[in-house]
Amino acid sequence: MCAVLSPQCADNLKQVARSLFLLGKHKAAIEVYNEAAKLNQKDWEICHNLGVCYIYLKQFDKAQDQLLSALHLNRHDLTYIMLGKIFLLKGDLDKAIEIYKKAVEFSPENTELLTTLGLLYLQLGIYQKAFEHLGNTLTYDPTNHKAILAAGSMMQTHGDFDVALTKYKVAACGVTESPPLWNNIAMCFFGKKKYVAAISCLKRANYLAPLEWKILYNLGLVHLTMQQYASAFHFLSAAINFQPKMGELYMLLAVALTNLEDTENAKRAYEEAVRLDKCNPLVNLNYAVLLYNQGEKRDALAQYQEMEKKVNLLKYSSSLEFDPEMMEVAQKLGAALQVGEALVWTKPVKDPKSKHQTASTSKATCFQQPLGSNQALGQAMSSAATYGKLPSGAGGTSQLTKPPSLPLEPEPTMEAQPAEASAQTREK
Numbered sequence: 001m002c003a004v005l006s007p008q009c010a011d012n013l014k015q016v017a018r019s020l021f022l023l024g025k026h027k028a029a030i031e032v033y034n035e036a037a038k039l040n041q042k043d044w045e046i047c048h049n050l051g052v053c054y055i056y057l058k059q060f061d062k063a064q065d066q067l068l069s070a071l072h073l074n075r076h077d078l079t080y081i082m083l084g085k086i087f088l089l090k091g092d093l094d095k096a097i098e099i100y101k102k103a104v105e106f107s108p109e110n111t112e113l114l115t116t117l118g119l120l121y122l123q124l125g126i127y128q129k130a131f132e133h134l135g136n137t138l139t140y141d142p143t144n145h146k147a148i149l150a151a152g153s154m155m156q157t158h159g160d161f162d163v164a165l166t167k168y169k170v171a172a173c174g175v176t177e178s179p180p181l182w183n184n185i186a187m188c189f190f191g192k193k194k195y196v197a198a199i200s201c202l203k204r205a206n207y208l209a210p211l212e213w214k215i216l217y218n219l220g221l222v223h224l225t226m227q228q229y230a231s232a233f234h235f236l237s238a239a240i241n242f243q244p245k246m247g248e249l250y251m252l253l254a255v256a257l258t259n260l261e262d263t264e265n266a267k268r269a270y271e272e273a274v275r276l277d278k279c280n281p282l283v284n285l286n287y288a289v290l291l292y293n294q295g296e297k298r299d300a301l302a303q304y305q306e307m308e309k310k311v312n313l314l315k316y317s318s319s320l321e322f323d324p325e326m327m328e329v330a331q332k333l334g335a336a337l338q339v340g341e342a343l344v345w346t347k348p349v350k351d352p353k354s355k356h357q358t359a360s361t362s363k364a365t366c367f368q369q370p371l372g373s374n375q376a377l378g379q380a381m382s383s384a385a386t387y388g389k390l391p392s393g394a395g396g397t398s399q400l401t402k403p404p405s406l407p408l409e410p411e412p413t414m415e416a417q418p419a420e421a422s423a424q425t426r427e428k
Helices: 010-022 026-039 044-056 060-073 077-090 093-106 111-123 127-140 145-157 161-174 179-191 195-208 213-225 229-242 247-259 263-276 281-293 297-317 324-336 352-360 374-380
Strands: none
Touching: 010 026, 010 044, 026 044, 044 060, 044 077, 060 077, 077 093, 077 111, 093 111, 111 127, 111 145, 127 145, 145 161, 145 179, 161 179, 179 195, 179 213, 195 213, 213 229, 213 247, 229 247, 247 263, 247 281, 263 281, 281 297, 281 324, 297 324
C-alpha cells in the first residue's frame, strides 16, 4: 500500500522486495529490486540484495556482477562475504581467498572474515597462514568456537592430542551440541588409544548429526580397531550410503567382512574399492593379502604389482612417508609371492638402507602372527584415512593422522540475509 501511495519512493519498494525475499519468492523480489534500482541507481543495498537473490537462483555470474557493483558503490563486510561464497560454490578457492584477503584488509577485526580465510588456508594445507589468521580471530574473540575448533584440529593433525583437547574444552563451554566438536574430541581419544571414550563421543556426535558420513566413518574405524567387526560393518555400511564414491570406505568394509568370514562379499567390496580409488596402495595391499590367504596367488600378484605402481608414483608426487606397518606387510607378502625385493619405499635422494632398517625394526605386535591372519588384517590394515607416517604418540593401529573434521571444509552457507537484515549469517 505504501508503494502504491508513493510510487517514486525507492525505500518502499526495497521493503516490498525484502518481504518477498524472506518469503522465498526470489524471482519476484528481483523484479521489485530492479524497479527500485531505476529510482535510485547509487544504492549499494539494492545491488547487494539483487546479488543475494541471484545466488539463491544459482545464477552466479549475475550475482557476482551485482555484488561487484555494490562494492564499487560502497564497501561492506557482508558484500565481501557473499562474493567469497560465490567463488566457494563455484569451487574456485584461489579467487575466494583473494576476495577474503581484500575483505580482511578493509575490515581487519571482523572475526568471521578472519576465520573463513584461516579455514581456506587450512583446506589448502597452508598451515602457517591458517594459524596466523585463526590466532588473530582468537585475539579479538577468545570464545569463537569455529576458530578454536580449527586451531585444535591443526594441533590434532600433528599429534598434539592433549593440547587439542584443552582447546576443545574451551569450545565445549560455548557450543555443547556441536557434532564437529564431539567428532574431533573422539578422534583425540582415539589417538590416545582410549577407544571406549572415543566411541562414546562419536555416538554423541552421531546422535546430533545422524546423516554425517564422516562420523559414521570414524565409528567404523574405531570399532575395527577394537575388533568389533559387526558394529564396524553397521557403521561403514551407513557411511557408504551417504558417500558411495569413496573407495576407502569400501576397503574398510571389506576388512570387516573378512573378519566376519564373508569372503565373497569382501572380494566384491575390494573390487569396488579398487575401481573407485586410484591412489591409495593400501587398497591393493589388503586385497592382495585376502587373495593370498584364499590361495589365489595369481590374482594376489596382480594386486601386489598394482600396489607397487602406486607406491612408485607416490614416491615422486608426494612428500608423505609410508607407514612402517604397511611396509612390513608388503615386504612379507612380496617374499611370500617371491617378488618385491626391488621395491624401494623411499625417494632416490634418501638412503634406502635407513628406511629398510626402520621397517625391519618395527615390532608391532599385530604382525607376529601368520601373514594376513584375520586379526592382523583387522588391526594393522584397518585405516584408510591416510598412509602417511604416524605422528608421535599415535600408536600402531591409530593411523588416522588427519581425523575428519567437519568445520575444515568451509562449505558456504546460503542463509545470508539481505543487507537490511543482520549482517551476520547463521550456521546450518
